[in-house]
Amino acid sequence: MVGVTNYSKEVAETTEKGYVKVGKMNGRKASTSLLICGMIGLTLAGCSSKKDEVVPSAVPTVAPTSSTVATPEAKKEPVTLKWYSTSGNANLPATKALLEDYKKYSGNTVELETVAGDGDVIYKKIDIDLSTSGSVDIIPLQNPIIHAKYANSGFLLPLNDLYKESGVDYEKKFGKYLTKFNDKVYMLPTGAGTWAVFYNKKIFDDAKVPYPKGEWTWDQYVETAKKLTDPSKGIYGSNFPDYDNTFYLLAAQRGISGYKADGTSNYDDPAFKESLQWLGDLGNKLKIQPSWLETKSKKIPYDVFMNGKYAMQFTGTWFAFAPIDLKTYPRDWKVGITQPPVDPNGKNMIGITSGNGINKFSKHPKEAADFVNWVADNQYKYGGSGTPARVDLTKEDTDKIFNEMAAKFPTTDGITTDDLKDVFLTPNLGLKPEKITGSIAAEYGKIILQEGESYLVGQKPLDDTIKAIKTRADEAIDKAKTVKN
Template structure:
């Protein structure tokens, strides 16, 4: 099914319900319960999975493959692409456009998901799962990403919510209370001001240089990046306000490095671990850094709390990934079964948060207890603190990025034009107009392709 420019991406993330796994459908958790039977008793099936060289070398990856084969009898062979995520998707783009039949494709973020769905490269999983009686709706609920209303191409293998990590030593030295519970961006800024100490080279805040940061406030308010007619909605005042707000943090308030400093000094994404930043606003995936004392030795303690909110949009932001099946796969049922198994079990290997919504309270509590145990004991991070930071039941949830018909192009345009404003080379109004104009041109070009 080809997805047109009018397709609506419904990305709904994060949620726990107090029901038990026993309340799910009658399908067993064991993958492909009868792989040999489905193959007519013939030789066991081998399916291929695109991964980066880094992923292929991880001990957890090898354990995942071994455990899956032990349960299903199906071999998952890695199709390794050297390099990082950008390199792997260049390779996959070429292969899929030429009709390549590697079975499994890792979907790292909503941008990749939307692109591959729009290009009609992915296999819808709805019918396969319904045929076997698997209730994926009950298992993943509002964490499912759907296209054209209800088409599902992948199951979420975890969820990433944005949070604030903070340096307890800097807070203590400034005699500032640790942040806790619901708070606003105004409170975040006031806290960062108190923590910033230029004479000691300490900034109160740090944020990554992602395109989504430039429209963060608009996204939290749930402002769509597209108008009803499919054109760019970047002339909505919320996007202008969001860009100016972010720019002021570094250029005017100076509570964090300016965009120019980040780029000219090549400040890395993990700069918080230098101990010179009071707070780090970033996705929960960053937890690996404070947990790793070998790579990031420190004599200060880390805390974590929930995302600040905008009064006009009490929403957290987040994203999810997963594995999709190539539409040209020669083993679609086996591939779909691995997608299901991986989505259910990946958190056990990664130490992250499952996207399943039908866990019992006991199962959910164990997840957060295990997550807390991965931090150094000296940090004093508890399972309750992590649950409060990640689940944020008092907030709604919205996707972190604009996706839609031109997901990659939209982000690139925002970064390119937004940078000109942030470094003082273009006015705010001219920047917003340029983003709107270029996005409309890209949307129009895409519509002719479809």
């Protein structure tokens, strides 16, 4: 991948310091990259406040649009563009192939501004550069927090007018995967990451419970988990990751913003209270999965599903690397994968999109826009399998992508191309941001984790918890305004 890091567990997890976690990736970077994040530059975009809201579009079924931006005048005189990249991604063969192909197409050269290291270290360098305008043209936007941060800080170039002049219909090409801030587009997506349910077929078979398939609700998920939970065998029917966004999952699927229209915290919306109580009940009352206290005290790892004692695992589709890796996770049971359950009040999955933006001070904005569009159009052709953010691809295109992905799973699992298309593309579901970003993105997640945990472990009443989250979030929002002014 170019200019990005592998994005798996860190998709939805904010550390206590407010940064996206990357420390648990070492043992699985290669597998994750090849499967889910294998497309060059798979980065993240995402959520925002109601004020800075992701605007999903309907998903059209049309023939592929042209991947060509109208030839910039500067192509008569080839230019050299610069694109940030981590050192690991810079040396990938697929990266080199992509850049060579773009030069053949455009005549322009793209050089990588390589940053040593991995994880969010690249953004420390970008922050410094952008504070003094910087000379790098293209900025990878690898998660919703980064995307919102740079868009709201005025570091990114609005792309609407450039693409209007060039005849690029980004609404048609990217549909529900296109992210806007105040109706402005700052990024064209290269890939998408959503959520799914992985399940242990042996536990289902032993309990004589049918495998889940297609669209289903959280009520159905809970009832299924009850049938599969067997304390005598140490089997849980369900497991959730310990991410801040699981605290407000139902609200996220309903598209409830973390901010009110006036910019203050919206955490007193009843949907957030309902979401936190529901999450707590899964472990504390229904006991279909480990309680939050058990998860933390026993330090249950993110990949515990692979020990064979959990019937279902709700997590990001990036987790598909684990069932494929039989060396790290040997097993004598079969894995299945299906769509995430939906909230009855909104048939939406949660997830992210990722891509590239342009430095507001780029000396070659038209050429940079041409490159960003070309990568967004062609990303899925390079470096392995993943979920393309284009909604206008032909059946032949998508079949090829998911045929390759299905071939990576053990044949005994019986996972087909259609199974993966159903899960990764979810044409029957809308897309809502999985995280709250806005003006205090990292701080918001930190507050939710700290205060929400006090409720989940029984230290604070639910109403007091919600009030504390809103109060602290409002204080952080006011502080952010003061700093900005």
